[in-house]
Amino acid sequence: MTSTGLEAAAAARHNPPMEPARYWTAEPGGRLRCTLCPRDCRLGEGQAGFCFVRQNVGGRMVSLAYGRSTGFAVDPIEKKPLNHFYPGTPVLSFGTAGCNLGCRFCQNWDISKARLADRRSGEYTAAEVVRLAVEAGCPSIAFTYNDPVIWAEWAVDVAREAHARGLKTVFVTAGYVGEEAREEVFAHMDAANVDLKAFTEEFYHRFTLAHLAPVLETLAWLARTQVWTEVTNLMIPGLNDEPAETRALSEWILEHMGPEVPLHFTAFHPDFKLRDRPPTPPETLSRARAVALEVGLRHVYTGNVHDRAGQTTRCPGCGAALIERDWFAIRACRLEGDRCAACGLRLAGRFGGPVELTPGRRTVLGIV
Numbered sequence: 196m197t198s199t200g201l202e203a204a205a206a207a208r209h210n211p212p213m214e215p216a217r218y219w220t221a222e223p224g225g226r227l228r229c230t231l232c233p234r235d236c237r238l239g240e241g242q243a244g245f246c247f248v249r250q251n252v253g254g255r256m257v258s259l260a261y262g263r264s265t266g267f268a269v270d271p272i273e274k275k276p277l278n279h280f281y282p283g284t285p286v287l288s289f290g291t292a293g294c295n296l297g298c299r300f301c302q303n304w305d306i307s308k309a310r311l312a313d314r315r316s317g318e319y320t321a322a323e324v325v326r327l328a329v330e331a332g333c334p335s336i337a338f339t340y341n342d343p344v345i346w347a348e349w350a351v352d353v354a355r356e357a358h359a360r361g362l363k364t365v366f367v368t369a370g371y372v373g374e375e376a377r378e379e380v381f382a383h384m385d386a387a388n389v390d391l392k393a394f395t396e397e398f399y400h401r402f403t404l405a406h407l408a409p410v411l412e413t414l415a416w417l418a419r420t421q422v423w424t425e426v427t428n429l430m431i432p433g434l435n436d437e438p439a440e441t442r443a444l445s446e447w448i449l450e451h452m453g454p455e456v457p458l459h460f461t462a463f464h465p466d467f468k469l470r471d472r473p474p475t476p477p478e479t480l481s482r483a484r485a486v487a488l489e490v491g492l493r494h495v496y497t498g499n500v501h502d503r504a505g506q507t508t509r510c511p512g513c514g515a516a517l518i519e520r521d522w523f524a525i526r527a528c529r530l531e532g533d534r535c536a537a538c539g540l541r542l543a544g545r546f547g548g549p550v551e552l553t554p555g556r557r558t559v560l561g562i563v
């Protein structure tokens with residue numbers, strides 16, 4: 196490229212075009228109705244939605260997050276968390292700003308509650324993101340940190356490019372997404388982790404400003420697709436950690452998704468608007484895990500704590516320890532391909548070559 200060409204490219208990066216968004220309809224009176232998620236925002240001229248990143252500009256919806264990233268990191272895939280999707284591999288992870296939920300306990304609030312203008316972010320093409328993943332030795336890319344539902348078009352374009360280069364794609368989400376977008380987005384994803392924040396409408400209403408039913412719909416729908424899906428339940432002391440609720444949640448997963456869907460109970464730390472609650476005691480996670488196993492789920496894990504027993508994958512046939520973990524590190528593996536080395540039973544999930552023992556560390560690349 197000539198120096199003039201480089202300058203033009205650099206200038207373009209400082210004035211990125213506002214990408215036309217999908218998933219909206221025009222309403223009488225000039226408002227635009229966003230159908231991307233069940234929040235159903237109706238936006239007058241110049242207004243942005245609850246998520247901050249979709250805006251009515253001149254009677255057309257635009258995505259302010261398209262082509263943006265607030266930074267990149269190479270994470271262990273176990274950090275998404277995904278324990279049955281190419282374990283031990285690194286995943287290039289990135290997100291934008293904003294969110295379509297309003298969780299009082301958000302553990303990533305500096306990103307999710309930020310407007311793009313307040314948050315340092317870079318502009319990228321899909322090819323540049325994929326090249327970064329390849330150069331970092333990542334066989335997959337994760338759309339994560341804030342909810343990628345709100346930047347669906349950008350995630351899909353990166354996913355298309357990733358698949359063209361032989362990489363896998365991972366969608367880390369709260370599952371609060373409209374029907375049309377759900378079909379189109381997940382057609383380009385290989386795996387998902389869905390954060391099921393609680394199992395009561397009251398919790399969703401009071402602490403997330405959203406609703407439970409659409410999330411359950413997404414989960415039941417995912418279970419009928421080829422997308423490898425794992426579920427996370429962040430346990431907050433006194434708010435969603437009652438064994439009866441855990442039992443009901445586990446029974447629902449068993450009935451609507453099946454016994455092989457991995458379920459992660461993860462520890463909360465006081466943050467954002469919920470600082471009056473203590474961190475989750477490890478015993479709470481172990482108790483929840485015992486309840487879910489008793490219900491009949493086969494792969495139940497604890498997270499955000501050191502708990503080798505609660506983080507090890509066991510063969511549902513003979514009980515052999517197949518993948519021994521400590522937090523995100525992999526300490527031992529007795530898996531041959533996708534089968535238990537002891538009894539030969541096939542383990543549910545997606546597996547490639549031999550699982551490597553890894554320290555499970557993340558590398559922050561920042562804005563590159």
Ligand code: SF4
Nearest residue numbers: 229232235236244246
């Ligand atoms: S994606 Fe954003 S603008 Fe659209 S309905 Fe959801 S919160 Fe509102």
